[in-house]
Amino acid sequence: MTRITERQLARNIVSQIIDSRRNVNKLSENISSGLQVHNPGDSINAGTISQLHQSIEKVDGFSNRITGAQSYLAFQEDILSQASDLLIRANEIAEQAANETVSAATRAQMSAEVFQIRDHLVSLANSTYLGRYVFGGNDEDDPPYDASTYTNPSSGSASQRYVYDTDAGSTSTKSVYLTDTLQIRLNTPGSQMFNNAVQGLERLGRAMAGYETLPASGSPDGTGAAYTFPAQYTTQTQAIKGALDQLNTARESDIMQERVDLAGRQRRIDTAKSLLSVTKESAQNSLDSYQSTDMVSAATDLSQAQTSLQASLTLSSRVLDMSIIDFL
Amino acid sequence: MANYGAKILNIATRSLSAQQAVIANTSNNIANANTPGYSRRVVDLETAQERQVGGSGIQIGNGVTVSGVRRIADDYIEKLLQTALGRESSSTLQNDFLGRVDKLFSLTGSTSTISTNLTSFFTALNDLSANPSNIELRKNVLETAGDLVNSISTTYNEIANLQDEANSRITTEVETINDLTSQIAQLNSNITTLERAGGTASDDRDRRSQLLEQLSQKLSFQTVEASDGAVNIYLPNGFSLVAGASNYELETSTSPSFGATPPQSLSGGVLSYIVYDYSGGAGTQHLDLTQFIKDGEGSLGALLKLRGYNDPSNTSAFQADGVLVEVASRIESLSRDLLTRFNTAYLGPDEDSGTAGFQPSALDLNGNTPAVYGLFDFTYSGAKDVNSNGIPDDLAAISVGNFSSRLSVAFSDPRRFAAARDVNATGGATTLVSGDAGNLLGNGTATLGLIQLQGTSATFTTGSFSFSGTYEELYNETVTHVSGAKRSAQSRSELDSDSALAIQNQRDEISAVSLDEEFASLIKYQKAYQASAKMIKVADDMLTTIIGLL
Numbered sequence: 001m002t003r004i005t006e007r008q009l010a011r012n013i014v015s016q017i018i019d020s021r022r023n024v025n026k027l028s029e030n031i032s033s034g035l036q037v038h039n040p041g042d043s044i045n046a047g048t049i050s051q052l053h054q055s056i057e058k059v060d061g062f063s064n065r066i067t068g069a070q071s072y073l074a075f076q077e078d079i080l081s082q083a084s085d086l087l088i089r090a091n092e093i094a095e096q097a098a099n100e101t102v103s104a105a106t107r108a109q110m111s112a113e114v115f116q117i118r119d120h121l122v123s124l125a126n127s128t129y130l131g132r133y134v135f136g137g138n139d140e141d142d143p144p145y146d147a148s149t150y151t152n153p154s155s156g157s158a159s160q161r162y163v164y165d166t167d168a169g170s171t172s173t174k175s176v177y178l179t180d181t182l183q184i185r186l187n188t189p190g191s192q193m194f195n196n197a198v199q200g201l202e203r204l205g206r207a208m209a210g211y212e213t214l215p216a217s218g219s220p221d222g223t224g225a226a227y228t229f230p231a232q233y234t235t236q237t238q239a240i241k242g243a244l245d246q247l248n249t250a251r252e253s254d255i256m257q258e259r260v261d262l263a264g265r266q267r268r269i270d271t272a273k274s275l276l277s278v279t280k281e282s283a284q285n286s287l288d289s290y291q292s293t294d295m296v297s298a299a300t301d302l303s304q305a306q307t308s309l310q311a312s313l314t315l316s317s318r319v320l321d322m323s324i325i326d327f328l
Numbered sequence: 329m330a331n332y333g334a335k336i337l338n339i340a341t342r343s344l345s346a347q348q349a350v351i352a353n354t355s356n357n358i359a360n361a362n363t364p365g366y367s368r369r370v371v372d373l374e375t376a377q378e379r380q381v382g383g384s385g386i387q388i389g390n391g392v393t394v395s396g397v398r399r400i401a402d403d404y405i406e407k408l409l410q411t412a413l414g415r416e417s418s419s420t421l422q423n424d425f426l427g428r429v430d431k432l433f434s435l436t437g438s439t440s441t442i443s444t445n446l447t448s449f450f451t452a453l454n455d456l457s458a459n460p461s462n463i464e465l466r467k468n469v470l471e472t473a474g475d476l477v478n479s480i481s482t483t484y485n486e487i488a489n490l491q492d493e494a495n496s497r498i499t500t501e502v503e504t505i506n507d508l509t510s511q512i513a514q515l516n517s518n519i520t521t522l523e524r525a526g527g528t529a530s531d532d533r534d535r536r537s538q539l540l541e542q543l544s545q546k547l548s549f550q551t552v553e554a555s556d557g558a559v560n561i562y563l564p565n566g567f568s569l570v571a572g573a574s575n576y577e578l579e580t581s582t583s584p585s586f587g588a589t590p591p592q593s594l595s596g597g598v599l600s601y602i603v604y605d606y607s608g609g610a611g612t613q614h615l616d617l618t619q620f621i622k623d624g625e626g627s628l629g630a631l632l633k634l635r636g637y638n639d640p641s642n643t644s645a646f647q648a649d650g651v652l653v654e655v656a657s658r659i660e661s662l663s664r665d666l667l668t669r670f671n672t673a674y675l676g677p678d679e680d681s682g683t684a685g686f687q688p689s690a691l692d693l694n695g696n697t698p699a700v701y702g703l704f705d706f707t708y709s710g711a712k713d714v715n716s717n718g719i720p721d722d723l724a725a726i727s728v729g730n731f732s733s734r735l736s737v738a739f740s741d742p743r744r745f746a747a748a749r750d751v752n753a754t755g756g757a758t759t760l761v762s763g764d765a766g767n768l769l770g771n772g773t774a775t776l777g778l779i780q781l782q783g784t785s786a787t788f789t790t791g792s793f794s795f796s797g798t799y800e801e802l803y804n805e806t807v808t809h810v811s812g813a814k815r816s817a818q819s820r821s822e823l824d825s826d827s828a829l830a831i832q833n834q835r836d837e838i839s840a841v842s843l844d845e846e847f848a849s850l851i852k853y854q855k856a857y858q859a860s861a862k863m864i865k866v867a868d869d870m871l872t873t874i875i876g877l878l
Contacts, residue, residue, distance in 0.1 A: 041814030
């Protein structure tokens with residue numbers, strides 16, 4: 001450079017001061033917002049930052065769903081546990097009644113308790129959770145077990161019958177995505193879990209009360225004549241034993257199987273839950289490393305920038321002050 | 329005897345005049361030290377022509393004379409400066425506009441963006457699948473769908489508005505350009521006239537330089553100085569803006585003679601073309617200058633680059649180029665996918681393959697099937713299912729400019745959300761089981777089908793944009809695209825500003841007034857003036873002595 005004119009000096013000084021101020025501004029904003037990346041143009045990693053935000057938001061969504069699912073499944077487990085206890089009691093009664101030392105009249109008296117157990121079981125099967133029936137498949141508005149009758153007797157607790165709802169949807173299930181890949185079935189149709197229990201209790205109760213239930217195996221069709229005593233006493237005993245078998249199947253296969261399956265699903269949910277919290281934490285850490293301001297270094301940078309601005313201002317006032325006019 | 333006495337007086341007098349001239353020039357320089365566009369003047373002194381005195385063959389010299397006043401300016405640096413200013417103006421404007429696009433895709437996580445609303449929408453769908461009859465959850469699905477639609481159309485409309493803003497600024501810039509070229513042509517005429525008579529029209533040249541700088545901040549051009557002093561200005565394709573004392577005015581036109589129905593803009597309006605009408609009378613004959621100006625620098629170049637150029641034979645706004653159209657295309661491709669692929673999934677599979685035509689298998693709480701554009705709808709007064717096939721695949725046949733600004737949620741009653749799927753196979757054909765609204769309550773199968781779409785890859789296309797991926801990947805690609813464009817505009821802007829600064833300093837090094845220099849020169853010539861005045865006194869004494877002898 002051979003000549004320096006006032007215009008050049010002024011231009012350079014102003015440009016430097018503007019740059020210093022811009023720097024101070026940007027650092028202040030980064031510190032006060034805690035973020036060094038606000039918009040895509042602030043970082044080369046904009047796409048990655050966007051992706052990390054999406055992951056974290058999704059995980060938050062999943063967490064709510066998981067809590068809901070856990071409560072729902074816990075409720076079902078509780079019901080099944082109570083059902084299981086009822087069937088154990090029914091088993092005890094049946095074993096007693098099957099004994100050939102017990103008379104037909106005594107059996108008839110004991111049948112009352114069996115029918116009470118059956119009624120209690122049906123009310124468990126007809127449980128609602130937040131106003132909706134849990135064990136009716138997708139048919140949440142109707143009770144799964146509807147009341148019906150046996151032809152013999154025409155009245156009394158032995159004529160009371162419960163049949164699983166046959167409306168469409170009563171055997172369907174619903175699933176929910178608890179994570180991107182984990183789909184959990186939330187319900188099981190009541191027919192799978194309770195039919196044997198309900199029918200077994202009805203067969204037991206009716207047999208003990210002195211009535212046959214037809215057909216001999218499979219779902220009752222509502223018919224069955226009264227036993228004649230003493231001739232059909234042994235038939236009665238056979239019928240009681242048959243019902244006992246059915247009740248064992250109900251407890252040890254149907255309900256137990258469902259409880260095992262429930263426990264399995266609950267475990268999967270717990271695993272998913274802890275994996276999700278790990279995922280969220282690592283995503284949050286990555287995001288912080290890209291996007292959050294390192295307060296310590298930002299504060300240091302800001303203090304340096306302010307010093308530099310101060311120096312620019314001081315220097316420029318000195319430089320602009322010097323002129324040949326003062327010396328002539 | 330030779331008479332040197334007169335010579336002494338003459339030389340001294342001439343010297344006084346010459347030194348005064350330089351001091352006057354210095355005074356002018358000092359006064360104009362801060363005048364924008366002023367180039368310092370330098371007075372050229374040379375020895376006055378010699379004449380022999382009295383035939384004696386002795387030549388002494390005839391003193392000093394002012395041969396001229398020169399303007400110190402380097403034409404080459406001036407041209408460099410014009411280019412640099414053009415670049416700076418262009419990249420600053422692009423950086424500003426891109427900054428505004430940047431803000432639409434905030435990464436702070438605390439503002440509502442398309443991405444946050446997409447995530448909320450799918451979360452709401454997921455929550456609903458666990459409990460499909462819950463009215464609160466259904467309302468939530470509709471609300472999040474509404475938020476998504478809002479953020480899409482707001483983002484799109486912001487970008488469309490930016491394009492419109494750039495478009496309207498073009499008209500203003502063209503008017504300014506015409507004003508500048510007209511002034512330059514006038515100055516050309518002045519300079520030519522003045523310089524023909526001899527001398528330099530320094531003030532006019534300074535003013536013309538300044539106007540050229542202002543013009544260079546608008547658009548790119550080349551200049552050629554003719555031998556008569558006029559500067560002729562050409563666009564890069566050779567079109568003459570200024571030739572001597574005439575200037576040729578540019579116009580903007582939305583219905584140029586070379587394009588019957590130019591395509592719409594992103595907002596459904598029209599884009600202007602920069603033209604020159606050479607018909608000179610009845611009718612118009614337009615020459616399209618838009619592309620050439622767009623390829624150059626300056627604010628007009630920047631506005632055209634941002635806004636994009638759409639060939640008049642195109643039919644869609646998305647066939648234009650430029651970053652605004654690129655980003656808008658991505659958003660439009662999302663809207664179109666929601667209207668087609670998402671809506672198709674919402675209808676569910678054909679529930680009766682035995683009957684001709686498509687019958688949706690999705691059902692709402694009232695037992696009804698959805699309309700063709702069942703969940704996401706668009707404002708349009710004509711027929712939407714153009715091919716009447718019951719499937720939402722008709723967008724290409726519907727002539728609207730864009731769907732993003734017309735997007736809406738089809739209904740507001742939460743019972744109408746079709747979460748259930750009820751398909752019953754009988755023999756070869758599937759038939760819908762009519763019926764009991766109760767069994768629809770717990771059925772969320774259709775919703776599960778929708779949720780799958782979040783992780784499914786699809787192809788998104790609009791105009792020349794095409795991308796395969798999920799919704800989230802599409803959004804992230806858009807963010808990356810905007811990030812790249814903004815960051816390169818930012819760094820170009822900083823570079824160009826620094827470059828313009830450096831060249832301005834270079835120009836000032838040559839042409840600007842240095843007060844130190846002028847004051848030093850002032851002292852020098854003041855002393856010379858005092859010395860010359862002393863010479864007159866000496867000559868006067870000599871004459872007095874001679875007269876005293878008489």
